[in-house]
Amino acid sequence: MTATTNQPKPYIVAERVCKSFGAHQVLKDVSTVFHTGEVTVIIGASGSGKSTLLRAINRLEPHDSGRITIDGVDVCDDLATLQRQRCEVGMVFQQFNLFGHMSVLDNVTLAPRRIRRTPRTQANDEAMQLLRRVGMQDHAHKYPWQLSGGQQQRVAIARALAMQPKVMLFDEPTSALDPEMVKEVLDVMRGLARGGMTMIVVTHEMGFAREVADRVMFFDQGRIAHDAPPQEFFSNPANDRIRAFLGQVS
Numbered sequence: 387m388t389a390t391t392n393q394p395k396p397y398i399v400a401e402r403v404c405k406s407f408g409a410h411q412v413l414k415d416v417s418t419v420f421h422t423g424e425v426t427v428i429i430g431a432s433g434s435g436k437s438t439l440l441r442a443i444n445r446l447e448p449h450d451s452g453r454i455t456i457d458g459v460d461v462c463d464d465l466a467t468l469q470r471q472r473c474e475v476g477m478v479f480q481q482f483n484l485f486g487h488m489s490v491l492d493n494v495t496l497a498p499r500r501i502r503r504t505p506r507t508q509a510n511d512e513a514m515q516l517l518r519r520v521g522m523q524d525h526a527h528k529y530p531w532q533l534s535g536g537q538q539q540r541v542a543i544a545r546a547l548a549m550q551p552k553v554m555l556f557d558e559p560t561s562a563l564d565p566e567m568v569k570e571v572l573d574v575m576r577g578l579a580r581g582g583m584t585m586i587v588v589t590h591e592m593g594f595a596r597e598v599a600d601r602v603m604f605f606d607q608g609r610i611a612h613d614a615p616p617q618e619f620f621s622n623p624a625n626d627r628i629r630a631f632l633g634q635v636s
């Protein structure tokens with residue numbers, strides 16, 4: 387292999403992104419690059435802007451100024467662009483947000499059928515493969531209320547994967563779970579990372595960050611205050627605020 391083929395490819399680029407809610411500036415000149423195949427863990431105190439950044443990437447919350455591009459294309463309100471980018475970007479939330487009136491299988495096949503126009507039999511086959519990947523193949527015909535939180539979150543991951551995204555955003559995917567269910571969800575995420583998925587994960591699970599992340603980013607009051615490989619990040623916290631934060635969550 388030549389050196390150039392090993393170059394990580396910039397996939398999502400944020401340049402001086404700002405966002406305010408009223409007088410409260412929540413993102414302050416956030417600039418960073420997320421590369422293809424990279425797993426980034428974002429940590430930081432509640433209210434520091436972590437979710438807002440993920441939501442800006444997915445255009446669930448438009449930013450005020452600065453620029454975000456996905457694979458070189460501006461995140462913007464043009465409908466065709468928005469729809470294409472939403473297919474490329476999978477998102478998993480703290481509250482699993484499954485459709486309560488639909489079976490697990492229908493939750494997973496809905497978007498491919500509606501948006502990609504995948505025929506039902508093909509969508510079902512692909513969904514079953516994904517459900518197998520998250521260990522939920524035996525629950526395909528159940529409804530969300532019949533599942534534990536951990537099972538619902540694994541279905542939510544399968545549902546996001548069904549659109550064949552190029553990047554997965556996770557916003558505190560285990561924070562609403564009982565402790566005994568955290569591992570089964572983190573195991574699925576570990577598998578995804580091992581498979582080369584580009585991931586941006588907001589989490590307080592420091593074990594996951596140490597083990598799986600390529601880089602750990604610390605958000606502080608709307609800014610990326612530190613960004614380093616996990617070994618460096620955890621062995622030698624760059625400042626007192628990080629040390630204090632790690633003291634609270636570890």
Ligand code: ADP
Pocket residue numbers: 407412430431432433434435436437438439
């Ligand atoms: P984090 O995910 O790091 O906890 P958020 O990005 O959710 O932080 O929020 C950052 C700040 O922005 C918080 O003070 C929050 O209250 C505020 N905020 C987030 N969303 C909204 C909104 N839709 N309207 C007003 N304020 C908001």
Ligand code: MG
Pocket residue numbers: 436437438557
């Ligand atoms: Mg948040």
